[in-house]
Amino acid sequence: MRIALFITCFNDTMFPGTGRAVLRVLERLGHTVEFPQEQTCCGQMHVNTGYRRAAVPLVARFAEAFAGYDAVVTPSASCAGTVRESHPLLAGLGGAGLPDAVAAVAPRVYELTEFLVDVLGVTDVGAHFPHRVTYHPTCHSLRGLRLGDRPLRLLRAVRGIDLVELPRADACCGFGGTFAIKNADTSTAMLADKMSDVLNTGAEVVCAADNSCLMHIGGGLDRLSAGVRTMHLAEILAATGGQRP
Amino acid sequence: MSTGSDGRVWLGTPAFPKAARTALTDTQLRRNLRHATSTIRAKRLQAVEELTDFEALREAGSALKRRTARHLDRYLEQLERSVTDAGGTVHWAADAAEANQIVTRLVRATGEREVVKVKSMATQEIGLNEALAEAGITAYETDLAELIVQLGEDRPSHILVPAIHRNRAEIRDIFQREMGAWGRAAPRDLDDGLESLTEAARQHLREKFLTARVAVSGANFAAADTGTVVVVESEGNGRMCLTLPETLITVMGIEKVVPRFTDLEVFLQLLPRSSTGERMNPYTSTWTGVVAGDGPQAFHLVLLDNGRTDVLKDTVGRQALACIRCSACLNVCPVYERTGGHSYGSVYPGPIGAVLTPQLVGVGQAASLPFASTLCGACYDACPVKINIPEVLTHLRAEVVEGGRQGLRPPTAEAVAMKAAAAVLNSPRLWRMAQRAAAVGGGVVGRGGRVRRLPGPLRGWSNARDTAVPPRESFRDWWRKNREGGG
Numbered sequence: 001m002r003i004a005l006f007i008t009c010f011n012d013t014m015f016p017g018t019g020r021a022v023l024r025v026l027e028r029l030g031h032t033v034e035f036p037q038e039q040t041c042c043g044q045m046h047v048n049t050g051y052r053r054a055a056v057p058l059v060a061r062f063a064e065a066f067a068g069y070d071a072v073v074t075p076s077a078s079c080a081g082t083v084r085e086s087h088p089l090l091a092g093l094g095g096a097g098l099p100d101a102v103a104a105v106a107p108r109v110y111e112l113t114e115f116l117v118d119v120l121g122v123t124d125v126g127a128h129f130p131h132r133v134t135y136h137p138t139c140h141s142l143r144g145l146r147l148g149d150r151p152l153r154l155l156r157a158v159r160g161i162d163l164v165e166l167p168r169a170d171a172c173c174g175f176g177g178t179f180a181i182k183n184a185d186t187s188t189a190m191l192a193d194k195m196s197d198v199l200n201t202g203a204e205v206v207c208a209a210d211n212s213c214l215m216h217i218g219g220g221l222d223r224l225s226a227g228v229r230t231m232h233l234a235e236i237l238a239a240t241g242g243q244r245p
Numbered sequence: 246m247s248t249g250s251d252g253r254v255w256l257g258t259p260a261f262p263k264a265a266r267t268a269l270t271d272t273q274l275r276r277n278l279r280h281a282t283s284t285i286r287a288k289r290l291q292a293v294e295e296l297t298d299f300e301a302l303r304e305a306g307s308a309l310k311r312r313t314a315r316h317l318d319r320y321l322e323q324l325e326r327s328v329t330d331a332g333g334t335v336h337w338a339a340d341a342a343e344a345n346q347i348v349t350r351l352v353r354a355t356g357e358r359e360v361v362k363v364k365s366m367a368t369q370e371i372g373l374n375e376a377l378a379e380a381g382i383t384a385y386e387t388d389l390a391e392l393i394v395q396l397g398e399d400r401p402s403h404i405l406v407p408a409i410h411r412n413r414a415e416i417r418d419i420f421q422r423e424m425g426a427w428g429r430a431a432p433r434d435l436d437d438g439l440e441s442l443t444e445a446a447r448q449h450l451r452e453k454f455l456t457a458r459v460a461v462s463g464a465n466f467a468a469a470d471t472g473t474v475v476v477v478e479s480e481g482n483g484r485m486c487l488t489l490p491e492t493l494i495t496v497m498g499i500e501k502v503v504p505r506f507t508d509l510e511v512f513l514q515l516l517p518r519s520s521t522g523e524r525m526n527p528y529t530s531t532w533t534g535v536v537a538g539d540g541p542q543a544f545h546l547v548l549l550d551n552g553r554t555d556v557l558k559d560t561v562g563r564q565a566l567a568c569i570r571c572s573a574c575l576n577v578c579p580v581y582e583r584t585g586g587h588s589y590g591s592v593y594p595g596p597i598g599a600v601l602t603p604q605l606v607g608v609g610q611a612a613s614l615p616f617a618s619t620l621c622g623a624c625y626d627a628c629p630v631k632i633n634i635p636e637v638l639t640h641l642r643a644e645v646v647e648g649g650r651q652g653l654r655p656p657t658a659e660a661v662a663m664k665a666a667a668a669v670l671n672s673p674r675l676w677r678m679a680q681r682a683a684a685v686g687g688g689v690v691g692r693g694g695r696v697r698r699l700p701g702p703l704r705g706w707s708n709a710r711d712t713a714v715p716p717r718e719s720f721r722d723w724w725r726k727n728r729e730g731g732g
Contacts, residue, residue: 007720007721009670009676011720012680012719012720012721013680013683013684013715013719014713014715014716016716016718016719016720016723017716019720019723019724020720020723035721035724035728037673037721037725038673039673040670040671040672040673040676041670041676043667043670045663045666046663046666046667047639048620048639048642049642049646049659049663050615050639050642050643050644050645050646050647051643051646051660051663051664051667052639052643053643053647054663054664054667055667057667057671058667058670058671061671139619139620139621139622139623140622142622143621143622143623143625143626144622170623171579172579172619172621172623174579174619175619176618176619176620176621177619177620178616179616179618179619179620180705180706181702181703181705181706182262182616183261183262183265183580183616183617184262184705184706184708184709185262185265185266185269185705186262186265186269186580186583186584186617187619187705188708188709189269189583190579190580190583190619191709191710215712215713216710218713219706219709219710219711219712219713220709220710222695222710222711223697223709223710223711
């Protein structure tokens with residue numbers, strides 16, 4: 001199986017460690033992962049902010065960069081959702097061959113936990129992470145991709161982990177991409193409630209399948225010196241020793 | 246509080262982010278909304294989960310609405326024939342002004358100067374009460390929450406619970422201060438207990454029911470095959486208005502027609518479970534034209550367009566017309582829960598308002614509303630007729646952006662930035678350069694790997710959040726160095 005990593009523009013720049021964690025997990029399971037250098041961005045920010053036409057070249061670039069792979073794995077539920085749901089719609093605005101190119105690639109794009117559980121059939125990835133952790137299901141994980149309990153099944157199999165349930169887990173954290181800038185006050189009000197729920201768990205780490213939401217939650221927690229840090233769940237699945245979060 | 250000539254939007258309401266900022270500081274509002282929405286969310290889930298075929302019902306409701314929208318012309322003409330055959334009179338109103346003129350003329354023809362009203366979104370939308378007042382006709386709202394809003398010279402903030410922003414003490418004050426001017430006054434010693442408040446409203450309204458000769462209602466549904474009009478409610482005050490007066494005038498958005506009477510089987514299950522979280526609502530009133538000696542002896546149905554056929558032209562946006570006004574999307578919306586309904590500046594608040602209002606009044610008139618959402622998708626999950634609200638929101642965002650591009654306005658800083666970002670992201674070489682610049686720039690302004698204050702429009706973000714400085718080495722640089730031996 002030819003596997004490509006779609007790192008996403010955001011993780012590429014801000015959270016390269018998440019990409020390395022995905023590599024560690026998949027390689028530990030015996031797979032080879034390629035990184036097509038022509039990849040950049042799925043266009044989510046443009047689509048969600050109303051610049052759908054500007055996103056069309058990015059859709060074409062994505063389809064070309066990842067053509068021919070059996071699976072494209074990404075550590076982002078929202079970017080996986082954009083490719084699978086928005087790219088087929090946007091393809092109609094592009095060149096004549098684009099709809100077919102997108103139709104060939106989009107269904108092969110998997111968020112990391114989908115790929116592990118559904119495609120590889122694995123829930124125990126051999127991780128060891130002796131810390132108190134809570135999991136926030138991001139909206140795109142929960143209501144977009146419908147990841148269900150896949151992330152939790154993977155986390156439960158981690159050795160040493162003290163996994164605690166997040167109250168009101170299904171509530172949006174208030175990030176919403178440019179929403180956090182355009183409607184900063186409302187976003188902050190939502191963030192305050194999410195932080196309060198996280199703090200009530202007593203967890204050291206809050207993890208999720210999207211670093212974008214985690215940057216928002218973690219940015220608020222850091223501002224308050226709350227003593228809780230955010231980690232992409234890939235980094236927990238990659239951990240094997242006594243790493244401090 | 247001025248209501249514009251167009252009742253759909255409240256002129257003078259600031260754009261959503263600014264209106265929301267004010268609402269967010271209202272602690273009473275925050276508490277009321279948190280309590281009300283979380284209670285009703287739990288009730289709705291329970292009412293929905295006990296049905297094994299709820300998903301099939303949603304699918305049926307959605308399919309019926311889609312079919313109706315595709316053949317709306319046919320069903321409306323069928324409805325007109327059915328209502329006329331049953332002894333009613335059908336009027337067609339292209340817009341709010343025409344609908345208001347028709348209703349005013351019909352009321353005047355009866356010689357009456359007062360009407361009682363059944364809770365109705367359509368008449369809110371056209372600003373009927375204000376139009377009647379200009380013609381010297383007083384409209385009395387009889388839904389308890391609408392009464393509170395009317396007496397308080399206030400605006401509704403929720404589709405189903407228009408006075409959700411008021412607490413009991415405020416309601417007592419409003420009743421004591423205002424009821425006397427509108428009819429029977431509230432008792433001097435009125436307390437803010439639920440029974441006392443309800444009793445005061447009951448006494449006040451009973452007088453209206455017993456004297457009114459004309460009623461105005463909206464409609465939840467109208468069956469094209471039989472001409473039967475349906476109003477669904479909880480209090481029974483609507484039933485009073487629909488049965489006691491001599492003349493009944495119903496203003497109904499054209500999208501409320503359903504093909505067959507038997508289709509109500511689907512909607513009368515979906516609506517109460519989704520709106521109040523009940524298996525069945527207490528009062529479902531149906532009437533078919535006029536029946537000699539029973540109920541109103543004159544029935545007028547005003548079919549209101551007011552922008553709806555324009556919405557139908559938009560193949561993505563038209564799904565918003567499937568709305569059955571249950572409010573489930575408001576109750577599950579994390580934005581609505583915190584900002585309340587007034588921030589939306591429209592009679593249609595919440596997620597459905599954010600997709601309906603801009604389409605009805607033009608995206609340029611409500612350009613901030615499609616952005617008043619995190620696209621979290623809770624509304625889509627809760628919608629009983631499966632309106633994909635996040636899809637319509639992103640579609641309308643593009644309409645706002647592209648509308649700005651066609652206009653004479655110079656491109657905004659955001660448009661310039663988005664265009665530049667797209668160009669950079671479409672070139673791996675430029676993208677690498679931008680990443681390195683970001684890491685260097687972040688290193689300059691950041692302290693201890695954190696940026697505490699960002700400039701310009703990003704300040705709203707950094708007011709509440711620290712931002713990590715991008716690491717020196719991007720993933721792609723790391724890959725080239727470690728996996729391909731490049732630099």
